Amino acid sequence: MKLITFTQGSGPRPGLALSESLGIDLLAADPTLPGNWHALFAMMDAVRAVHDRLAPRAAAARSGAQNLPWLDLRKVRVLAPIVLPQKIICVGLNYRDHAEEQNKPLPPRPLLFSKAPSCLQMPGGPIELPEDLDQVDAEAEIAVVIGKPGRRIPRERARDHIAGYTCFNDVSDRAAQYADKQFFRGKSIDTGGPCGPWIVTPDELPDLAHGLDVTCRWNGAVMQHSNTRQLIFPVDELIAHASLNMTLLPGDIISTGTPGGVGVFRDPPVFLRPGDTVEVEVQGIGVLSNPVVRWTPPAD
DSSP states (O other): OEEEEEESSSSOEEEEESSSSEEEEHHHHOTTSOSSHHHHGGGHHHHHHHHHHHGGGHHHHHTTOOSSOEEETTTSEEOOSSSSOSOEEEEESOBHHHHHHTTOOOOSSOEEEEEOGGGEEOTTOOEEEOTTOOOEEOOEEEEEEEOSOBSSOOGGGGGGGEEEEEEEEOOEEHHHHHHHTSSHHHHOOTTOEEEEEEEEOGGGSSGGGTTOEEEEEETTEEEEEEEGGGBSSOHHHHHHHHTSSSOBOTTOEEEOOOOSOOGGGSSSOOOOOTTOEEEEEETTTEEEEEEEEEOOOOOO
């Protein structure tokens, strides 16, 4: 299944995407369901029942059938699939090719840092750059979304805690990152966490999302292209490590790291500019596309 969050003249609502253009409004299909994915992850059997009941009738939606909870995804606003997760956990230096381009040894354990949840941006939403941010980079990543809470999760039980996977763009202000000698400020710029367009449930992907191509394009040109086989620490190990001393909660996002090819390590370095378009594509999930625009303060 492909899990979405959308809005259509009201607050965020959960839904299912059946194609690029057709979806199901979950609350219209079953008003007894809770209104956000944080709670719905504990009720995935009920969500699956809605999907299995309505998905075979998708052709009826295209023929104009009424009184069914169909969504025209071209006419609603598709948001980041998780609204305000409690935590966004990211992983540094987790692709072998990314370590090689920096001439760094492989880390002995996962290097975790956080992004502020306020950085999230929806598919198609702009990455906004104030004039003084001139060293901003993009990082294509596959992210895992937690569906079941847990602390000190054994690696062999990590699969039980996965709600699904999504595309993530770890937009990074390199000037702040290197000036601070830590990541939080440079990784948390507003609109610097594009995510989506949906969460794909684990049953639709290889075990632990192994063997998936990850690509980043700037203005159509490939900047990054790798495969999750290059991950130093796979998804189950990341979940076990991250949960050692903190509880992972439904809706938490763990973005698993970026491959080689980022702009800052090119010769010469290249950075995002207003007018650019960034695409993150993960095999089996889809494409997350966002334009880059100049941000100016609102008038008094």
